[in-house]
């Protein structure tokens with residue numbers, strides 16, 4: 001066994017955050033209720049509520065493979081991140097390269113859900129004894145915004161805002177950091193819609209900018225507000241290049257700003273590049 005303790009810690013943490021150490025447990029039947037038609041949703045909500053009064057739960061065993069989970073292709077019931085192991089590996093690589101090569105700045109994720117990817121960034125700072133960088137945690141903590149089709153026509157039919165599954169409160173995310181012993185003043189929360197928080201965020205420089213807001217608006221607002229603050233050789237990571245809205249925003253931004261360097265492929269959805 002040649003691995004150093006910090007490598008083993010971060011490896012174990014990624015498996016824990018993604019819940020891939022354990023089989024995916026069944027989920028309560030009302031967990032993904034927001035994707036169901038209205039009548040079915042109401043019936044299932046009523047059944048789940050009645051059973052809970054009797055301390056009972058009806059659960060659903062989903063047909064999910066280990067590969068689906070490792071590749072971050074599912075909406076997980078219990079994991080603290082949905083980005084899968086390859087994108088967690090990529091995040092660790094970017095953060096550790098920034099630390100090793102002294103690329104200046106803090107780290108941010110825009111769109112954090114239960115906070116797992118940000119928890120990994122904070123853990124990397126601990127593992128490498130870094131005390132002068134912060135992790136910014138930016139989210140509405142209420143899910144995704146309704147489409148603003150006037151400003152962002154690409155989002156016209158976007159349904160992400162209907163999924164309450166994406167609404168995780170700041171309190172829950174703070175509790176998640178706390179459970180891993182990683183909540184302190186090197187973690188800064190930016191609560192609100194990106195269009196309100198990101199343009200005026202109190203950030204000077206970034207070494208890692210990780211975008212995971214799914215929609216055109218969420219991706220474009222984050223790029224427009226934060227890319228100018230990314231250091232040279234800093235990493236811009238895109239979680240959702242498989243989603244048409246996000247992909248279009250990234251392509252538009254890169255074309256408008258003449259960013260021609262190739263994007264590296266992380267997996268079926270993840271991409272990244274280093275700023276020139």
Ligand SMILES: C[S@@+](CC[C@H](N)C(=O)[O-])C[C@H]1O[C@@H](n2cnc3c(N)ncnc32)[C@H](O)[C@@H]1O
Nearest residue numbers: 081082111112113117140143193194212213218
């Ligand atoms: C797919 S989830 C992020 C997954 C997360 N990165 C992980 O590690 O599992 C998308 C998140 O982006 C947030 N979000 C998307 N668009 C937003 C916006 N315009 N303003 C604020 N939050 C937004 C949602 O609230 C949600 O938590």
